[in-house]
Amino acid sequence: MQISPHVTAASPTHAITLTRVSKWYGTFQVLHDVDLNVAKSSRVVICGPSGSGKSTLIRCVNRLEAHQKGTIIVNGVELGDQLKRIDQVRSDVGMVFQHFNLFPHLTVLENCTIAQRWVRKRSAKEANEMAMSLLERVRIPEKAHFYPGQLSGGQQQRVAIARALCMNPSIMLFDEPTSALDPEMVKEVLDTMVRLAEDGMTMVCVTHEMGFARQVASEVVFMDGGQIIERNTPQELFSRPTHERTKRFLNNLLH
């Protein structure tokens, strides 16, 4: 790969560096000059009202959405139109979606092995072993031969986490991972994420689970109107928000 001059611009301790990132849907600007650094092994929680651009922001990190201005550097690779770089970034970044996006025609085990086989070119044995060890890590190995449709939402989301981890990512993105779950299933998914954080995974998580943020986040980012309004440690941000919009949002969340 051609070494881009931007590679040196990113600090080696940063897993993700966003510099003045802007994005438009047609004429509507969803992201306004967003700057964000995510240090290796840190856990960043992004919150904000719906339509604030937080999902769009993390979807730009693995190029599910293309940004139009600014630079996004992931583990030293600057994202652009080059497919090779997109591949490189995606191979390092796992993602968990609000609606799980498991493949319904494949068993839990196959969901966890198919990308290992076709993208990582691992042998069936190797892929199966990896999948089983991660299904054990998310505490659901007994469902390996079930189809996603036979599992509860919480179980499906844990499988989705295992599926992403099977690719050995160094960064995990979570896009509202508990928003589509029944309340009683939120905990099992959050517990899985807490354990992942404790193992030192770099995590960027869009969520409204403030308890989770308090427990694991190294930094909480509040977004509104496509901009980062403020960012701080969870303790500081939750107890002493400096901006009016942050205060209002946190108040609404509590009541």
Place this chain on the structure above:
Amino acid sequence: MFDFQLFTTALFGWPLAQGAMLTIALSVAVMVVSLAFGTLLAIVSGSDNRFARWSAAAYVWLFRGAPALLVLLFVWNGLPQLSAIFREHWFTPFVAAFSAFTLIQVAYLTEILRGAFAAVGRGQKEGAAALGFHPWQTFFLITLPQALRIAVPALINEFISLLKTTSLATVISLKELMTITQFAISASFRFLEWYGAALVYYMAMVSVLTFAQIHIERYLARGHH
């Protein structure tokens, strides 16, 4: 009077069996080729390229609109008038019938598959992309299997319809099931027995397809409850 013995002779005799085999060969060949081209055209129909989309739509519009008999006669009688290539030996009734029915079938299958591809949610593609799949891997491993589950009943329906439509090839003297039946009738003037035997063949072929449909649907439905 219905001559039962003539009926059984017709039913188990070589001529009708051969005719039926030709009908099956033609139908299967048309269906397989149409599935491939229909898939291609369905992908094109869903592409971002406006020119490609319109070309696919124009194709479907033309061949869904034209009656099968007209297309068949156009290919068989019209093409040789257009070019000497189509006056050579290779341009047999089978080739003509295969070409005509494929042109039509592609149009119908494109419509069915386009709808089925669109029915597989965007989340599936995003889930696959996030795992590092390339678009063609996503298509064959994720989208196509799920789209087929949706499309199978309609596809088999089209296959059954095609199987019977091939009888139109009797007008260009292709020796398929109906042509053989008509030959036999013009030699014996026995209508009921030969038509009856031909009907049994068609019903048997359609029954096999219906049976296959049940099993294919069951297989593709795994994971869906």
